[in-house]
Amino acid sequence: MFKDTIAAIATAPAMGAVSIIRISGDDAFSAVSKLTKKDFSSAQGYTIHYATVYEGDEPVDEVLVSVFRGPKSYTGEDVIEIGCHGGVYITRRVLSLVLGTGVRMAHRGEFTERAFLNGKMDLSQAEAVNDLIKAKDASNARSAVHSLKGSVTKLIEPLEEELTQIIANIEVNIDYPEYDDVQQLTDEEILPAAEKWLVQIREIIETAEKAHIAREGIDTVILGRPNVGKSSLLNAMLEEDKAIVTDIAGTTRDLVEGTVRIGGITLNLIDTAGIRESEDKVEQIGIQRSIEAMNRAQLIILVLDASSDLNEEDQKLLEMTEGRQRIVVYNKMDRSDADHDLSVSAINGDIGSLVDAIKEKYENELSAAQMDTLNNERQIGLAIQAENSMKEAVNALKAGMELDLVTLDLQKSWTAIREITGRAGREDLLDEIFSRFCLGK
Numbered sequence: 139m140f141k142d143t144i145a146a147i148a149t150a151p152a153m154g155a156v157s158i159i160r161i162s163g164d165d166a167f168s169a170v171s172k173l174t175k176k177d178f179s180s181a182q183g184y185t186i187h188y189a190t191v192y193e194g195d196e197p198v199d200e201v202l203v204s205v206f207r208g209p210k211s212y213t214g215e216d217v218i219e220i221g222c223h224g225g226v227y228i229t230r231r232v233l234s235l236v237l238g239t240g241v242r243m244a245h246r247g248e249f250t251e252r253a254f255l256n257g258k259m260d261l262s263q264a265e266a267v268n269d270l271i272k273a274k275d276a277s278n279a280r281s282a283v284h285s286l287k288g289s290v291t292k293l294i295e296p297l298e299e300e301l302t303q304i305i306a307n308i309e310v311n312i313d314y315p316e317y318d319d320v321q322q323l324t325d326e327e328i329l330p331a332a333e334k335w336l337v338q339i340r341e342i343i344e345t346a347e348k349a350h351i352a353r354e355g356i357d358t359v360i361l362g363r364p365n366v367g368k369s370s371l372l373n374a375m376l377e378e379d380k381a382i383v384t385d386i387a388g389t390t391r392d393l394v395e396g397t398v399r400i401g402g403i404t405l406n407l408i409d410t411a412g413i414r415e416s417e418d419k420v421e422q423i424g425i426q427r428s429i430e431a432m433n434r435a436q437l438i439i440l441v442l443d444a445s446s447d448l449n450e451e452d453q454k455l456l457e458m459t460e461g462r463q464r465i466v467v468y469n470k471m472d473r474s475d476a477d478h479d480l481s482v483s484a485i486n487g488d489i490g491s492l493v494d495a496i497k498e499k500y501e502n503e504l505s506a507a508q509m510d511t512l513n514n515e516r517q518i519g520l521a522i523q524a525e526n527s528m529k530e531a532v533n534a535l536k537a538g539m540e541l542d543l544v545t546l547d548l549q550k551s552w553t554a555i556r557e558i559t560g561r562a563g564r565e566d567l568l569d570e571i572f573s574r575f576c577l578g579k
Contacts (some may be wrong), residue, residue, distance in 0.1 A: 141150035143169065144244035144252075145236045147229055154224035159233050161220070161241060162249055169239040170203060170218050178218070183207035191222070191232055195384060199223055199232055213249055214256030254560060261560025262290035262517065269513060277402060277507050278353050289510035290517065291559050297339060297524075298555050304331050305548050308541045331536045332528060332548075339525045347517050348506035351436070353513075355397065356500070359431050361459065362441035363451040367469040370484035371492075372396060372409040401497040402504045405437070423439045437463050437499075439492075444468035444481055465499065467492050512558070520554045527551035 143163025149156070157451035161169060167178045174189035181187065186217035187203045202221040211217040222232045237243060245251075247268070254264045266285035276520075307328060360368045376396045396407045408431050432438060438459050442452055456466075468474075482489045497504075512518050531547035 144243045144248055145169075145233065146244040146249070147233055148219065149224075149229075151226060151229070153226065155397070157222050157224045157229040157232075159220040159229070159236060160217065160244075160249060161236060162211075162215045162217045162244075162252060164216060165239075165241065166216045166218045167205075169236060169241050169467045170220065172200075172239050173235055174203065178203065178205065181205045183210055184354065191220070191235060192298065193231075193235055195288070198235065199228055199530075201232070203216055209256070209258075212258070213252040214258045215252065255338065259286075260288075260291055262294075262513070262558060263288060264513060264560075265516075266290075277401065281349070281353060281513055284510050284512050290512060291340065293510060294555060296560050297335065297342075298552070300331065300335055300557065301528075301548065301552050302340075304328055304335070305545060307553060308545050308548070320472070328541075330562060332532050332535065336528050337533065339521060339528070342511065343518060343521050343525065344481045345445060345506045345509060346512035346521070348503040349509065349511050350514070350518065352403055352500065352503040352507035354367070355406045356436045357404045357408070357434060358437040358439060359408045359428075359435040360441060361428070361432055363443075363449070363455065366441045366443045367484045368409050368441050369441070371467075371469060371482070371489065373405055374482075374484045374487045374489050375400075375405070377487075400493055402507065403496065403500045405496070408435070432459070437460075437465070440464055440466045442466065442468050443470055444478055445470040445473035465492070465495050467495075517558050520558045524551040524554035528556065 141164075143161065143165040145159060145161040148158040148160040167181070170176075170189075171178045173191050175192055176187070176189050178187070183206055185205050187205065188200070189203050190200055190230075191198045199222045200224075204219040204221065206212070206217040206219075208215040208217070220232060220236070222228060250259075250264050250267050253259050254261060259267075263286050266282045270282035270286065272277060273282055288538050360372055362368050365465075375398050398405050398407060439456060440459055442448065448456075466480065468476075468478040468481045471478070472483040472486055474481075480491055480495055482492050512521060527547045527550040531544050531551065534544045534547065
């Protein structure tokens with residue numbers, strides 16, 4: 139499929155014991171043979187060989203050459219990995235010598251792209267490679283590994299199969315109407331199957347959205363009037379003194395951010411300027427930014443002062459956040475005997491009740507993150523596209539529209555589902571349909 143041979147450094151560009159230079163393509167063996175003055179043309183796959191890399195007659199480095207013969211390699215092509223001594227200089231010098239043999243520098247992600255195009259993995263598995271590299275925690279890593287092993291494909295394939303069967307029934311009925319009564323077929327087979335399909339994909343989408351929240355983190359704003367202890371709460375949650383804490387109201391003039399992991403949930407925390415009426419222009423800017431952050435937030439932690447009665451500013455904030463995803467917490471419980479549903483003492487680091495409330499609030503998201511499901515916005519977006527097209531088809535069926543018009547929406551749904559794993563096209567659909575029926579034609 140590809141005529142050129144590519145190479146790149148496969149390890150981090152930093153000081154280290156060993157670096158790996160990966161080469162993939164038809165000329166991989168000949169290129170390394172030139173560099174090492176050692177014939178690799180007959181080297182068996184899955185073997186490692188000692189060699190010396192030369193520039194002319196000058197030895198440059200002693201290396202280990204790992205051989206992988208296509209199609210049993212990562213890319214499906216002939217692949218060689220040169221393990222040279224680590225370090226930025228020597229690694230780049232060996233790479234330069236490789237490129238000097240006529241091998242081309244690989245683009246970002248090109249090795250995995252070739253693996254996908256050569257049928258070594260589907261698109262969801264290719265995405266999982268990048269997800270695994272970027273995994274921030276055990277949950278993200280687990281999800282990526284499962285996707286790499288084909289969990290997304292296994293999740294999608296039954297939906298694809300059922301949808302193909304629905305379309306096939308309609309196509310055959312259109313071409314050979316004498317075999318079935320159209321209305322009977324619609325009422326007894328096609329419509330129930332389509333409605334069942336909608337229920338299934340909705341469950342997959344909801345689970346994926348919950349899991350995505352748990353894996354990617356929740357944009358969380360700490361909100362409250364001045365001097366209720368927002369910055370103290372941020373510091374307590376982060377377990378570091380990131381925000382300035384004083385008894386002077388209005389200390390926080392700008393947004394202060396941090397990330398914390400709580401019971402498997404990542405919170406992207408933002409401490410905001412206290413919201414109140416102010417004549418100070420700088421504080422006004424901070425307050426406006428606080429309001430903008432609140433409007434973008436997925437979760438609002440509204441902090442109230444347990445040591446004093448609610449005032450007009452508190453009431454206003456309660457009204458502003460009504461109907462939003464929020465947790466109302468009373469701070470400074472060490473200064474109060476009042477009984478509140480959720481109380482903390484941020485200055486003393488006593489925030490256990492808030493942590494428990496966050497865990498309880500996102501219990502379903504945590505459970506979803508442990509399941510095999512769709513893993514990113516692209517996959518979820520395509521599933522939603524498929525769902526919307528199927529809804530159109532169901533509405534058309536209920537309205538008694540011609541079946542050949544209904545299939546247009548069904549085909550859109552089928553294409554969106556197939557695009558999740560990188561397989562789509564009307565020709566594929568026709569091949570699949572006609573492979574199922576033998577009508578003597």
